[in-house]
Amino acid sequence: MTDVVAWLKENGNLKIIEEPLDVELEIPHVAYIEVKKEDSRPLLFVKPVNRKKGIEYDIPVLMNIFANKEITQKIFGKHPDQIALRIDELMKLKPPRGFRAKLAMIPKLFALRNVFPKRSRGKGECQEVVYSKENADLDILPILKTWEGDGGPFITMGQVYTQSIDGKTQNLGMYRLQQYDKKTLGMHWQIHKDASHFFDQYQKEGKKMPVTVAIGGDPLYIWCGQAPMPYGMFELLLYGFVRGKNAKTVKSLTNDIYIPRDVDVVIEGFVDPVKMKIEGPFGDHTGYYTLREPFPVMEVDTITMKKNPVFQATVVGKPPLEDKYMGWATERIFLPMLKPMAPDLIDYNMPENGVFHNLILAKMKTLYKGHAQQFMHAFWGVGQMSFVKHAVFVGEKAPDLEESEKLIEHILNRLDKSKILITQGVVDHLDHASPEQFVGGKLGIDATADEIGEGVEHPLSDGQLLERMQKIDETICEVKQYMVHTKTPVCFISVTKKESQKYVISKLHELKAHIKLLVIVDKANNALDNPYMLIWRVANNIDAQRDIVLEPFIAIDATNKDKHDRHEREWPGDTFCTKEVLDRLQEKKVIDIDDAFVKKFGLLPFEQ
Numbered sequence: 071m072t073d074v075v076a077w078l079k080e081n082g083n084l085k086i087i088e089e090p091l092d093v094e095l096e097i098p099h100v101a102y103i104e105v106k107k108e109d110s111r112p113l114l115f116v117k118p119v120n121r122k123k124g125i126e127y128d129i130p131v132l133m134n135i136f137a138n139k140e141i142t143q144k145i146f147g148k149h150p151d152q153i154a155l156r157i158d159e160l161m162k163l164k165p166p167r168g169f170r171a172k173l174a175m176i177p178k179l180f181a182l183r184n185v186f187p188k189r190s191r192g193k194g195e196c197q198e199v200v201y202s203k204e205n206a207d208l209d210i211l212p213i214l215k216t217w218e219g220d221g222g223p224f225i226t227m228g229q230v231y232t233q234s235i236d237g238k239t240q241n242l243g244m245y246r247l248q249q250y251d252k253k254t255l256g257m258h259w260q261i262h263k264d265a266s267h268f269f270d271q272y273q274k275e276g277k278k279m280p281v282t283v284a285i286g287g288d289p290l291y292i293w294c295g296q297a298p299m300p301y302g303m304f305e306l307l308l309y310g311f312v313r314g315k316n317a318k319t320v321k322s323l324t325n326d327i328y329i330p331r332d333v334d335v336v337i338e339g340f341v342d343p344v345k346m347k348i349e350g351p352f353g354d355h356t357g358y359y360t361l362r363e364p365f366p367v368m369e370v371d372t373i374t375m376k377k378n379p380v381f382q383a384t385v386v387g388k389p390p391l392e393d394k395y396m397g398w399a400t401e402r403i404f405l406p407m408l409k410p411m412a413p414d415l416i417d418y419n420m421p422e423n424g425v426f427h428n429l430i431l432a433k434m435k436t437l438y439k440g441h442a443q444q445f446m447h448a449f450w451g452v453g454q455m456s457f458v459k460h461a462v463f464v465g466e467k468a469p470d471l472e473e474s475e476k477l478i479e480h481i482l483n484r485l486d487k488s489k490i491l492i493t494q495g496v497v498d499h500l501d502h503a504s505p506e507q508f509v510g511g512k513l514g515i516d517a518t519a520d521e522i523g524e525g526v527e528h529p530l531s532d533g534q535l536l537e538r539m540q541k542i543d544e545t546i547c548e549v550k551q552y553m554v555h556t557k558t559p560v561c562f563i564s565v566t567k568k569e570s571q572k573y574v575i576s577k578l579h580e581l582k583a584h585i586k587l588l589v590i591v592d593k594a595n596n597a598l599d600n601p602y603m604l605i606w607r608v609a610n611n612i613d614a615q616r617d618i619v620l621e622p623f624i625a626i627d628a629t630n631k632d633k634h635d636r637h638e639r640e641w642p643g644d645t646f647c648t649k650e651v652l653d654r655l656q657e658k659k660v661i662d663i664d665d666a667f668v669k670k671f672g673l674l675p676f677e678q
């Protein structure tokens with residue numbers, strides 16, 4: 071895949087947008103809308119401009135490369151399950167017995183020779199054009215500002231190549247990079263990530279850390295950059311394994327870091343460990359802004375590129391997004407790697423509206439009491455799986471994990487309070503719900519057993535419940551019950567919050583004959599008839615230890631937290647599109663959306 075654009079034209083139904091569009095908001099808004107469509111396509115913006123800076127870029131912007139499952143599969147060259155199968159076979163490799171078995175093993179071992187990146191001498195295609203020192207100006211790149219509230223433009227599909235201080239280990243991570251000016255970038259490698267561990271080594275020794283950021287080339291590089299490989303394993307090994315071909319690398323011009331030779335753009339520089347700068351805010355893939363926080367700064371020394379480069383970028387915000395498809399491949403390919411620590415795991419699914427780390431559904435074979443709890447602890451203790459906030463385990467007879475309706479029904483018929491584990495552990499750097507950054511509540515539900523006996527004692531209609539509730543508390547605005555035919559109907563209510571919801575819940579105890587599972591959301595920006603976005607909101611907004619009450623019924627407070635909850639950290643806002651930009655794009659006929667679409671995906675704030 072040397073020319074991605076040509077390849078996408080042939081294989082990906084690439085949509086080319088000739089209209090000059092601004093890198094600030096316009097291009098990202100078009101891509102954000104496209105990826106939410108059923109038949110989402112990759113997009114090439116051939117005339118990016120920056121009206122504020124008065125720039126017409128020579129470099130086109132390529133977005134939404136992982137536009138759907140079909141194209142993702144084509145990028146991999148095969149279904150991710152087939153790659154998982156090969157990994158599984160390798161992990162189960164046993165010493166061969168007999169001559170025939172030895173012969174059969176040869177091709178498998180031979181294929182492994184493709185795994186290691188190959189270093190070539192001389193310059194790569196990515197170094198055809200060189201801008202060094204004072205000519206190295208980040209403004210030649212069409213770097214996007216996605217959201218109105220973003221702290222600036224960000225490189226969103228950067229492959230960040232770093233190496234350990236002894237030079238023995240190299241890493242590829244996908245981290246966003248804020249452009250501060252013509253020469254500096256904010257390095258948003260989160261505290262748990264490999265580049266941050268390398269950074270610690272340089273900081274300890276007081277040495278400058280070389281960094282090379284690559285953009286473009288084979289889209290598989292970017293998938294490898296986000297893959298949760300264990301610390302110390304270079305992600306380009308995974309590239310070689312998947313492609314069946316070694317990644318071909320060349321040395322950066324100004325440091326010893328090797329990068330794939332076919333990438334489009336390369337930014338070389340260093341991070342001085344004594345310099346930190348405020349990064350953000352940035353509308354993130356959680357659908358919320360991540361707040362301002364100090365991060366290391368990269369000082370750019372040299373920029374190189376192909377003669378005709380394209381600039382790859384993505385847009386993050388509320389689901390569904392491009393990471394839905396990248397995440398799908400990751401989920402499939404990493405299944406066999408989870409099995410050594412959880413051998414009776416059958417399958418797992420991380421739905422995109424659970425923002426991946428916020429919700430995992432797992433199917434397992436239970437062999438003994440406490441088996442599901444054992445898996446919960448195993449998951450919460452390993453690598454990036456440990457960021458998972460909510461884990462639900464079902465038994466082997468449960469419906470397919472992607473059949474959401476049937477699966478939810480199955481879980482609700484087995485939701486037993488005595489099988490709910492609430493504990494504390496490490497949470498994702500981006501989690502905003504935990505009272506303290508980096509540690510927070512974990513919820514584990516063991517739904518592997520048989521159906522529970524009792525349902526709701528005296529079911530009521532939504533209207534009857536609302537009437538009873540509003541007599542108890544006037545901040546309650548709406549009621550909608552889901553899955554009323556199950557043993558545990560889910561009763562959503564929306565409120566205009568004026569106090570801690572713990573207090574509201576305690577007042578609702580008298581309705582215990584009518585409720586088994588209550589979920590509270592704010593009235594603002596939540597539609598009770600939109601379960602997809604409700605799951606997104608709840609999974610994001612709760613800290614299980616603080617926000618879940620189990621008696622007399624299960625109650626979940628998924629409202630935004632504030633002083634009423636003694637939540638001292640700033641609570642971030644949702645990512646919303648800019649109305650004028652949407653209107654302008656609609657007028658230019660670059661997008662075509664209606665009010666239902668806007669509401670379905672929460673593109674704009676709800677009218678109060």
Ligand SMILES: Cc1cc2nc3c(=O)[nH]c(=O)nc-3n(C[C@H](O)[C@H](O)[C@H](O)COP(=O)(O)O)c2cc1C
Binds near residue numbers: 264298393
């Ligand atoms: C679209 C997208 C954006 C991401 N942005 C960041 C980021 O800014 N910072 C970060 O630490 N991880 C980010 N990640 C997650 C990392 O890429 C992922 O955790 C990866 O495994 C990190 O690699 P490492 O373990 O080698 O550090 C992002 C992932 C995706 C799909």
